[in-house]
Amino acid sequence: MDAAHASATAHASDAAHTIVVDLGFGDAGKGAVVDRLCQDGTVQAVVRFNGGAQAAHNVVTADGRHHTFAQFGSGTLRAVPTHLSRFMTVDPLALSAEADHLRTVGVPNPYALLTVDRAAPLATPYHAAANRLREQARGAERHGSCGMGVGEAARYALAHPGDAPTVGDCLSRTRLLRQLRLLRDRLADELGPLPAPPVEDCADVFAAFARAVTLTDGAALHALLRRGRVVFEGAQGVLLDEWHGFHPYTTWSTTTFANAETLLAEAGAPRSALRLGVVRTYTTRHGPGPLVTEDPELTPLLPEPHNGHGRWQGAFRTGHFDAVAHAYAAEVCGGVDALAVTHLDAPGRARGLRICRAYGIDGHLVERLTPGPPGDLDRQAALTARLRTARPALWDTPGRDPRRWSAAIGAALGAPVLLESSGPTRQVLRRLPAASPGGTPVKAAPPAAALQ
Incomplete structure (x- = not known):
């Protein structure tokens, strides 16, 4: 990281841009985080850079309006425009339905806030x-x-x-x-x-969509990035990444910072964004696949008003905070500059909520999952098989104080906490400590006991 990028980590409002990525299995609160980052009126646009209409980013305004963002950016209720990049899979039918709902919650002309790269693939x-x-x-x-x-x-x-x-x-x-x-x-x-x-x-329908929105090419995004601050909004989570997730329970999408950083580099602004990782105070996932810290007793204590059983995804599952898995996510991303910690009200509602620091697998203590090279899906499938036998083996209990939880999660993932969230409308930005010039993205130091 050069000096310009290092100084950008001092505070989100000082960074040229911000990339928001979920360090779990999705559903950590990216929508509320992006909405909060757009609050001060300085954001020129929200750029979507992976996934498609399967995203479900919930935003609840102070006056009670609620929208689940799928393809529109989560700054739309603040009249911040959205750009769908070429890395976004666009579904015009779903987009039309989303635009209809946005009109009911106070966005009179959603398509006027939307630009779409012509190279973006269609989902039909x-x-x-x-x-x-x-x-x-x-x-x-x-x-x-x-x-x-x-x-x-x-x-x-x-x-x-x-x-x-x-x-x-x-x-x-x-x-x-x-x-x-x-x-x-x-x-x-x-x-x-x-x-x-x-x-x-x-x-x-697709022709009507093309007439209703503004279609662009890469040069339009480059101009947008030169005009001012942009928030890049990721979809799903790193633990579902097509190359680094727990195969085969993954997505056909790169969920790390990579696509956003490619777009910035193409625009002549490499490493100009703060890399913001989002986590809950507890770990969740939709549907099948490893969730080592799963605890069904947490489900009634931590109800989900906007997440539930999906016909295709399956059940919404809840577990204690999995520091091993989230640290793995941060590492495969190449590190994060800062964190957004959401659901800080949860420890007060679920008194037994804990942090898992290590797994027990085949009689061994595992504190770190070692990332493999991208593209080795056989290795990722083998990792998934091992995780199916893993059990939490080392716990930490920060108690009920949200400040202790925020500090503990920041320490576990090796990054300062920029944003704290205690509910759908309660997000607070904090000032970050200044980074040293010439530094590198923050990474947690690898523990000795690692699963290869």
């Missing part, structure tokens, strides 16, 4: 139908997909890069019809009939 009803058929075929081995077709769109683009529809294709009905027919027929040949609307109907 055919992707969603194929996604659900694959998940149903897995039976008891379901991965916990959201059923929105985002992963299926990524899969199809890899298999047929010249035929995968993008946002820009919505401007040419002839081209779009050809692509949609190819897509539908190829998926139907593989999986059987797809329960989805006719191609012509989809093309009509």
Whole structure:
């Protein structure tokens, strides 16, 4: 990190930009964090840089308005524009439904606040139908997909890069019809009939979407970054990352800081953003896959007004704070500059809430999960298998004081806490200690007992 980036970590408002990433399995409170960062009126735009319509970032305003953000940025209720980058998978049908709800909560013209990169891939009803058929075929081995077709769109683009529809294709009905027919027929040949609307109907909706929003290219984002402060809003969580998550219970998306930093580097502003990791005071996940600290007794003590059982994802699960897993997430990201700690009211409601400092696996104490090289999914699957046998072995109990929890989590993850949240509308920004010039992103020191 150069001197300019080091000084940026002094305070979020002093940083050129901020990248918000969830250091868990998602649902840590990114929406509320982004909304708070947009509060002072200095943010030019929120840029979405991964995932798609399966995101669910909840924002509740002081006057009681609530919206679950999927594709629009979580600063929209503060009239902050959204840019969907080329790393975002865009679903025009879901976007229309989201825009409709935004109108009911006081955003009169949501599309006027939206720009979309023409190179962004499209998620269609055919992707969603194929996604659900694959998940149903897995039976008891379901991965916990959201059923929105985002992963299926990524899969199809890899298999047929010249035929995968993008946002820009919505401007040419002839081209779009050809692509949609190819897509539908190829998926139907593989999986059987797809329960989805006719191609012509989809093309009509997609064309209307292209007329309603402003389509751009990479140069527009570069200009936006030069005009002022931008918040990059990530989706899902690092523990679901396509390369570093616990395979196969992962997403077809890069959930680390990488995509946002690529966009900044392309704009000539590398390392100009504060890297903000978001965690709850307890660890949660939707659906199947490892959750070492899971404790069903916490569920009634920590009810979820905006998260519940999903038809495709499965149950919403709750566990104690897993310092081992969250430190792994911070490490595979290359470190974080600061943390946002949410749900600081939870220790007061669940008196037995604890921090897990180490696992017991096959008679060994494991304090650190060692990151592997990106792309080695066999290694990640083996890690997942080991985690299925892991049990919490070393605990810490900060008590009920939110300040002690904030300090303990910051120490566990090796980063200062910038933002503290105690409820849907109670987010407080703190001043960070100044970073030393020429430093590097903050990382926790690796403990000796590590799982390779």
